Amino acid sequence: MSGDDRQPDGSAHPAGLSAETKVQLLLDLSRRVRGTLDLGETLDRLLDAVRPIVGYDAAGIFVLNEDVFAGHRRRELIAGVARRGFEERPAETDPMLSHGAGITGHVIRTGECVVARDVRLDSRYVVGRASTLSEIAVPIAVGERTIGALNLESDRCGAFGEGHLDALRFFAEAAAVAVDKAMLHRSLLEKQQLEAQLRVAHQVQSRLLPQALPSVDGYDVAAVYIPSWELAGDYYDFFHLPGGRLGLAIADVAGKGVPAALIMATFRALLRAHVASGAALAEIAARLNRLLRDDCRPHGFVTCFLAELEPATGRLTYVNCGHVPPLLVGTGVSEEELSEGGPVLGVFEKAAYVAREATLEPGQTLVLLTDGVSEARRPDGEELGTGRIRAIVREGSSRDAAAVAEEIVRLAREFTGSTGFEDDFTLVLLARRAGD
Numbered sequence: 001m002s003g004d005d006r007q008p009d010g011s012a013h014p015a016g017l018s019a020e021t022k023v024q025l026l027l028d029l030s031r032r033v034r035g036t037l038d039l040g041e042t043l044d045r046l047l048d049a050v051r052p053i054v055g056y057d058a059a060g061i062f063v064l065n066e067d068v069f070a071g072h073r074r075r076e077l078i079a080g081v082a083r084r085g086f087e088e089r090p091a092e093t094d095p096m097l098s099h100g101a102g103i104t105g106h107v108i109r110t111g112e113c114v115v116a117r118d119v120r121l122d123s124r125y126v127v128g129r130a131s132t133l134s135e136i137a138v139p140i141a142v143g144e145r146t147i148g149a150l151n152l153e154s155d156r157c158g159a160f161g162e163g164h165l166d167a168l169r170f171f172a173e174a175a176a177v178a179v180d181k182a183m184l185h186r187s188l189l190e191k192q193q194l195e196a197q198l199r200v201a202h203q204v205q206s207r208l209l210p211q212a213l214p215s216v217d218g219y220d221v222a223a224v225y226i227p228s229w230e231l232a233g234d235y236y237d238f239f240h241l242p243g244g245r246l247g248l249a250i251a252d253v254a255g256k257g258v259p260a261a262l263i264m265a266t267f268r269a270l271l272r273a274h275v276a277s278g279a280a281l282a283e284i285a286a287r288l289n290r291l292l293r294d295d296c297r298p299h300g301f302v303t304c305f306l307a308e309l310e311p312a313t314g315r316l317t318y319v320n321c322g323h324v325p326p327l328l329v330g331t332g333v334s335e336e337e338l339s340e341g342g343p344v345l346g347v348f349e350k351a352a353y354v355a356r357e358a359t360l361e362p363g364q365t366l367v368l369l370t371d372g373v374s375e376a377r378r379p380d381g382e383e384l385g386t387g388r389i390r391a392i393v394r395e396g397s398s399r400d401a402a403a404v405a406e407e408i409v410r411l412a413r414e415f416t417g418s419t420g421f422e423d424d425f426t427l428v429l430l431a432r433r434a435g436d
Helices: 019-033 039-050 095-099 102-110 162-206 257-276 281-296 387-395 401-416
Strands: 058-064 078-084 114-116 134-142 145-154 219-226 234-240 246-253 302-310 315-321 327-330 356-359 364-369 425-432
Touching: 019 039, 019 162, 039 058, 039 078, 039 145, 039 162, 058 102, 058 162, 078 162, 102 114, 102 134, 102 145, 114 162, 134 162, 145 162, 162 257, 219 234, 219 401, 234 257, 234 425, 246 257, 246 364, 246 425, 257 281, 257 302, 281 302, 281 315, 327 387, 364 387, 387 401, 401 425
Parallel strands: none
Antiparallel strands: 058 078, 058 145, 114 134, 134 145, 219 425, 234 246, 246 302, 302 315, 315 356, 327 364, 364 425
């Protein structure tokens, strides 16, 4: 019998596995992994199962992260590891775990098997343990997809041959089922944990929005907030200001999901702090621009509309920072778009902001919205626009603001053919009653 067909400890090993041995191996694997879906425990049991088939002085089994399969490389290349005979060390100092280096990394990348009879002569080898002289590694695959690798090492040269390779290939094929099952279980648990975290985050974010609408004599207020994801980048708010004035804000963070929600929370905190300071609107906008540029760039920017209302006169002082222009809409009065003020927040270092004035006349409604409302699309790409919204507001001048807001939502859903929206949908109506 050739040296290639001997175990690392020098004992004889058959050139391959008989049909009977393969059946016994499958039964043994099934027995060993039964009762666990934990990935780490599964890998440990598999390493214990391979020793009677091919002996080793050191061994490792490595499984890739799902993100690597999808082509989105994240910091951790390896999702699961089990080892025997290696010294423990941090993943960031291990070339295999951090960069996919070495013979095992080659097997994972290419799906090829490797038998290195003398690792000192193999340029792909990286030192994992000083005494290793030979190595064998095979891919663990599900279909055409390599999900990991099995690696055995020996302290003597030529310890592994073709018989060992055939045996390990069969073992890896059988083990892949258990590994894939454990990974699916882990993915399910991670998804459930993420969903639970998002639900909590959604509840927290919801509490950042007004919990009650302001009561202002002579005015009717309504608000609608429909996030497209669990977490959103839209925001609206009201502020009670000295002299009975009412402050209003509506904002939209570029992007979606968690990044947009974090920037939104930052924006809210900054805005509330500066409103409480009593600063003028133009100065508040300038300060927000500087702070958001420092804290959030380049991850996103914010469009917003800030206003102060004097209820007795209907005078509006406002600054529009690149936001969808709010509308002054009414029957028998001139209509206006409030578009002036300055650029979006968080982008331009030396942006200038100026406050403008308008008047909310009796019978008129101030319509604040985000682009998720005006840009709601049909399947053919046509956008809702503001014309249809203006018409509903005019027609609903005799109804309360909440009923008009509901009608706009109904229109948008009918227009898009969907109960949900592609972008966050935020709408605020401030109607000045005609008799006041």
